[in-house]
Every structure is written in C-alpha cells, then in structure tokens.
Amino acid sequence: MALTETRVAPAAQVVAPRPRGLGAVGAGDHKAIGRFFIVTSLLFLLAGTVSGELLSVDRLHGTSKTHLFLTNDRVFTQLFTNHVYAGALLGLIPLFLGIALVVVPLQVGARTVAFPRAAVGSYFAYLFGAALYVASIVMNGGAAGGRAKGIELWILALIVIIGAVLVASVCVATTAIALRAPGMTLDRVPLFTWGMVVSAVIWILTLPVLVGLLAIFYVDLRHGRTYIGDIGAGSIYYRSLWVVRQPQVFVFAAPALGFAGEVFAVAARARYDQKLMQYQGAMINIGLFAILGFGAYTVNVGSDPQRSPVYIVMSFLIVLPVLALFAVAGDLFRRGRKVGKPQALAPLMFAVTALVLIIAGGIAAAIGSVPRAKVAGPTLLYGYGQANLVLLGGIAAGLGALYYWSTKILGRPAPDLPGASAAFLVLAGGVVFGVSDLISGGFGNKTQAALDGGIKIWNYIGAAGGAVALLGGILAVLTLLPALRSRPDDDVPADPWEGHTLEWFTTSPPAFDNFVEVPFVTSEAPLLDRREAAASAAGEGPA
Amino acid sequence: MVATTHAGDVPVIDPPAATPGRPRVLLVGTALALAAVVMLFAGLLALYISARHQALSAPKGKWFPSGSIGLTGANAALFSLLLSIPMVHWASQAVRANDRMNTWIALGLTAMLGAAYINANSFVWTNSHIGVNKTPGVMLYTVTGAHVALVVVAMVFLVVSAFRTLGSGNAWLQREVVTATVLFWDVTVAIFGVLWLAIYVTK
Numbered sequence: 001m002a003l004t005e006t007r008v009a010p011a012a013q014v015v016a017p018r019p020r021g022l023g024a025v026g027a028g029d030h031k032a033i034g035r036f037f038i039v040t041s042l043l044f045l046l047a048g049t050v051s052g053e054l055l056s057v058d059r060l061h062g063t064s065k066t067h068l069f070l071t072n073d074r075v076f077t078q079l080f081t082n083h084v085y086a087g088a089l090l091g092l093i094p095l096f097l098g099i100a101l102v103v104v105p106l107q108v109g110a111r112t113v114a115f116p117r118a119a120v121g122s123y124f125a126y127l128f129g130a131a132l133y134v135a136s137i138v139m140n141g142g143a144a145g146g147r148a149k150g151i152e153l154w155i156l157a158l159i160v161i162i163g164a165v166l167v168a169s170v171c172v173a174t175t176a177i178a179l180r181a182p183g184m185t186l187d188r189v190p191l192f193t194w195g196m197v198v199s200a201v202i203w204i205l206t207l208p209v210l211v212g213l214l215a216i217f218y219v220d221l222r223h224g225r226t227y228i229g230d231i232g233a234g235s236i237y238y239r240s241l242w243v244v245r246q247p248q249v250f251v252f253a254a255p256a257l258g259f260a261g262e263v264f265a266v267a268a269r270a271r272y273d274q275k276l277m278q279y280q281g282a283m284i285n286i287g288l289f290a291i292l293g294f295g296a297y298t299v300n301v302g303s304d305p306q307r308s309p310v311y312i313v314m315s316f317l318i319v320l321p322v323l324a325l326f327a328v329a330g331d332l333f334r335r336g337r338k339v340g341k342p343q344a345l346a347p348l349m350f351a352v353t354a355l356v357l358i359i360a361g362g363i364a365a366a367i368g369s370v371p372r373a374k375v376a377g378p379t380l381l382y383g384y385g386q387a388n389l390v391l392l393g394g395i396a397a398g399l400g401a402l403y404y405w406s407t408k409i410l411g412r413p414a415p416d417l418p419g420a421s422a423a424f425l426v427l428a429g430g431v432v433f434g435v436s437d438l439i440s441g442g443f444g445n446k447t448q449a450a451l452d453g454g455i456k457i458w459n460y461i462g463a464a465g466g467a468v469a470l471l472g473g474i475l476a477v478l479t480l481l482p483a484l485r486s487r488p489d490d491d492v493p494a495d496p497w498e499g500h501t502l503e504w505f506t507t508s509p510p511a512f513d514n515f516v517e518v519p520f521v522t523s524e525a526p527l528l529d530r531r532e533a534a535a536s537a538a539g540e541g542p543a
Numbered sequence: 544m545v546a547t548t549h550a551g552d553v554p555v556i557d558p559p560a561a562t563p564g565r566p567r568v569l570l571v572g573t574a575l576a577l578a579a580v581v582m583l584f585a586g587l588l589a590l591y592i593s594a595r596h597q598a599l600s601a602p603k604g605k606w607f608p609s610g611s612i613g614l615t616g617a618n619a620a621l622f623s624l625l626l627s628i629p630m631v632h633w634a635s636q637a638v639r640a641n642d643r644m645n646t647w648i649a650l651g652l653t654a655m656l657g658a659a660y661i662n663a664n665s666f667v668w669t670n671s672h673i674g675v676n677k678t679p680g681v682m683l684y685t686v687t688g689a690h691v692a693l694v695v696v697a698m699v700f701l702v703v704s705a706f707r708t709l710g711s712g713n714a715w716l717q718r719e720v721v722t723a724t725v726l727f728w729d730v731t732v733a734i735f736g737v738l739w740l741a742i743y744v745t746k
Contacts, residue, residue, distance in 0.1 A: 216590055
C-alpha cells in the first residue's frame, strides 16, 4: 500500500481571503486567469457552433448554387472559416488552457502557475486578438473576406491570438515540468496534467508554423499579392485549412484523453493496475495520440489532403490510443464494481461522449485517407464532417472538465443529472451531425473544393443533429452558471468525488496560494493512498 | 509505490521515493519558447524553399535575379552574430563567478553586436535589388525580417538580464536569468546560420 507523508487534513486547511475578479487577475491568481479564459472561450465556442449550425441550415437544399438564405457565396465561406477558427483557435484551445491554468498547478501541488504575469498577459493578448478578430469579420475580412484591410486585420488577429495561446501553453507546460510537488516524478503526474503537457508541447511545435504562413500572407497582401493571388479566390482560406483538418485537428482534442483517463478511474472508484502498468500505458497512449496529430508538415499541401504513406499510416493509427484507453476503462469499471456504484455521472458521460466522437472522427480519417476509397474523398465536406466530430469531442471533454472540477474552478458543485443529460444530447447530436456530413460529403459531393452540395436528406438530418448538439452544449453551460455564484461562507466539499489527485487535497474554492502544506507524493494517486492508509490503520490499529 | 508492513503495533514504511531534482523554471520556459521559435523559422524556411523550388521548376524559372543580392552584407551579419557567441558565454561565466562588472561588459558587448547585425541586415535590404511585390521578395523580407525581430527580442532579454544582475545584491543569484539569455541568444544565432546558408549562399 502506498502512503503520502501528510500532516494537514483538508478540513484543517485555512482559506485565506482571496482577491476577486480583475483584482485576482492582477494579483496573478492562476484560478482567476483560468476563469477569464474559460468564460471568453465559451463565448467564442458558442459563436463557432452557431456559425456551423447556420451553415448546415443554409445548405439544406443540397445544391452548390442556391443557398437557403445566405445568398452570397463569400458570406457562406466566411461563416465556414469563422466556424472552424472560432471553434478551434478562439474556443477549444483557450477553453482547455483556461481549465489547465486553474487545475494543473493544483494537480501538481504548486502554489501558483509558472510565470503568472505572462499568464495574465496571455489572457489580455487573447482578448485583444479576439476583439481584432471580431472587428475583422465585421469589416468583411476573414480568410475569404472581400476587403483587403479586413483580411490584414484578421491575419494580425490570428497572430496575436496564437501568440497568446503559445505563452499560456508555455506557462502550463512549465508548471507541470518544473513546479511539481516533492515526490511527484513525471510518471506520477495526473493524466489531465500529462495530457495538457503533451498537447501544449504539440501546440508549441505546430502553431508557430501557422504564424509563419500568416506572416507571409500579410506581407504579400500588402505588396503585390503574387503569392496568394486574388483575395476573392479564397487562397488564404485553402492554404491555412490544414490547421483544422486531419491530422492537425486531433491535436486540439488531445487534452480530452487526459481528462477521460482521469475521470474513468475516479468514477469507477478504482486504481490503475500497477502490475499491468496501465497508468504508464495510458500516458503513452495520450502522448501517442498527440504526436499522431502533428500536422505542421502538411503546411504546403493547401486544400488537398496529403496522400503520402506517412499521412495514411498516421490516419489509421490515430484511433488506436483512444480504443486502448477505452479498454483500460472497461477494466477499471469491472474492478470498481466491487467497491461501489460508478460516481461523477456528468463528467463520466462527457468523457465517454468525447472519446466516442473522437473515435468516430478517427475512423472517418482512416477511411478518408485511403487513396482509392469509394467515398469520393475526402472532399471538403467530408473533411468538415470529420473535423466537426473531433472538435465536438474536444468540446465535450472541456464541458465535462468544467463539471468535474466545478468546485475548484467555479466554487460550487455542478448538478450531476442535468449535466449527464446535456452530455447525452451532445453525444447523440454530435454523432448525427458529423456522420451525416460524412455521408453527404463522401457519397453526394464529387467536388473537392465545395462545402455545400451533398445529399439533401442527409443535410436535413445533419442540421437537426447539429441543433441537438448545440442545445446540449447550451444546456451544459446554463446548468453550470449557478455554480459561479459561490460565496465565501458556502460549505463546499474539498473532495466531492473521493478523487485521487492533489487538487482534491485543498479547499473548494482553493485558497489564493492553493496549499497550506504540500504533501509528499509516492504514487500517481496520492489521495487514494491516504484513504487506503487511513482504512488500513483503522482496521489494524493506530498508525 | 511504497510498501507498508506492520511489525507489532508500529508500521514500518519503506523510505519514500527520492525527491526529483527540480529543473529551473525560467530555463524550462525559455526552452519551450525557443521550441516555438525554431518551429516558426522551420515553417518559414519550408515555405521559402517550397516557393523557390516551384519558381525554379517552371520553364525559364528563376528566383533572385542574378547579382541582386550580395554576400558581403550577409557575411557581416553572420560574423557579428558569431562574434557575439563568446561574449554572451563570457557573461554566463562571469555571473557564475559573481563578477558583476564582467557580466555587464559581456552583456553590453553582446547587445552591441546584435545592433551590428541589425545594421548589416539593413545594409543587405537597402542594397538588394529585389522588390517586395514579387514572391522572392515577399519570402526574403518576411524570413529575414522575422529574424531581425527575433534578435530585437533577444536584445530585450539581454537588457532585462543586465538589469536583474544590476538590481540584485548578489549577481550569482541571477545566474538562471543569464543562462536563459545565453540559451536564447545561442539559438538565435544558430537560426541565422541556417538562414544564411539557405537564403544568401544558396540564393
């Protein structure tokens, strides 16, 4: 049995008065910075998913010439680019970073995040970039915009946003690498933290390539336009599309695996089997998934998917780590049945939703990568459906993380049953939405570059699925809102799930400097060790 | 995992795992930031080489017009940066020896050579006959311009380092800041070495 050398019980920890709102951000409180990231990113996720639903409704008729209500092709393309960029770069990555800024320092037993001022700066840079982004869209900019100044502003906005995301990624990764509690070796790092480290590293290694491309676009756009050509031709949009397509799109959802791996163990009330090295296996799977999502090498491919053997092999392998994680989860729940019923229903449902959607996206990627596949693809619409599945998987994981850590992030527990219902809606709607686009794009759209078209009936089904998924997402956020109204005198449990990792050792909400005393860690589940030691001591005499 | 056994009423606990050596926060952060910088230039260079290859593959295709860009200025820029390497490592050694004066001198000389590099680059830009309204010009000025921006950032890092050393009662305590600066500067110079070969020598 493992033990942690701890002297202070959670109940004995003292909650220091903590600054609130912007004051907390100014003080470099990583929890406040993370919360600001989360709220802003949720707004952009809403904008991105609403854009996606508008697109679905607009192409219901399934012809490439007649849009239902967006009569301008350029507006249609702008909505599409807004959907993918707002969803991925302004929504999903900042959402994960926001959660990580709150949770990672707590999980590794750090008193704050590494470079807190840089983290504050990254939030305000992100906010500034997001404002520029909105302004550029309003002034007919965007990747397929019609006004050169607007496109220039859009490029600058993306560069600022990516810069902010990279700084926040450095802060999160450095915290996990350099500020871990005594005894927490790298193989004992909690799975969510591990997922964030590998994701942050892959973001650090791939997003700068997009920055380089955008810098070239910017210079060319201002002088001569010999590289990108006519701005109306959508060259910028096609050349930068690799960022939200396979394999790069998987990188955005990589933290979902870490979250799921962590929730599975806690929900099952079981520990990863150490004899079978299940924990290390889960870590390897998460790392492998992120590496297989490395897509910067396709920067020169443009809108056509890469048909190289590397691309095909990576597309087939990407599903395996997720399946392996599911297999380990099955074993955890089998062993956990002896202890009690599964708990943390809402986070568990969101974790399952995330993995199912990512697996569906991975299978679609594998089919689409076969050069002679009969699905006429991958066409743009097929790739769109595949990317939507993966991104929705990431969003589901992000929402699930907000439920799981609601006492740490928001200050109060989130309701379990409405959360589980919301997760179910996201799962059902997401699968229908993504698979409909795959069928519509794979069998009904023979034009590589056209997003519209497809098969009329599947377009209708897809739009309905998208609406259900959107409803699920909105329901999830709405049920989280009451948890935001925490008061200092609220009696919030420090550890509502009987968690395994250090964040549950401190109070809810955590004190300004997180811990009164940081325990010595001797395994990957230090709090479970404590409980087992206490039970053992109670059964066998005083320790 | 630590095994626990009981000898009578007294639990015997195996000693906990050894505390891992903590890597230094600023160095880790700098290394991660440098990974992003390296990938930025790898991406830029990949796009440059791809565009150049495309241009040269076309019938009668050419990249830079002959004689439009000389090596003199580029060599001056390279030698400025190469000279700065021993200077910045001198700063590193000096701060380890708690020699504040030598640290300042070395950091100052490094910054001066950085300024010389910017001067040499502006000479290259002024004397090249390549318009920014053509793809080769777009690529040349974006890639080299990005590197000049990187050198400016590195110089700011030098200044911060110098002020930290100046403000600290014990310069030795600031060795991590100076070491991170040295790492940043070394990578900045290495990147220019690659650019010099790929752009100015290969043309």
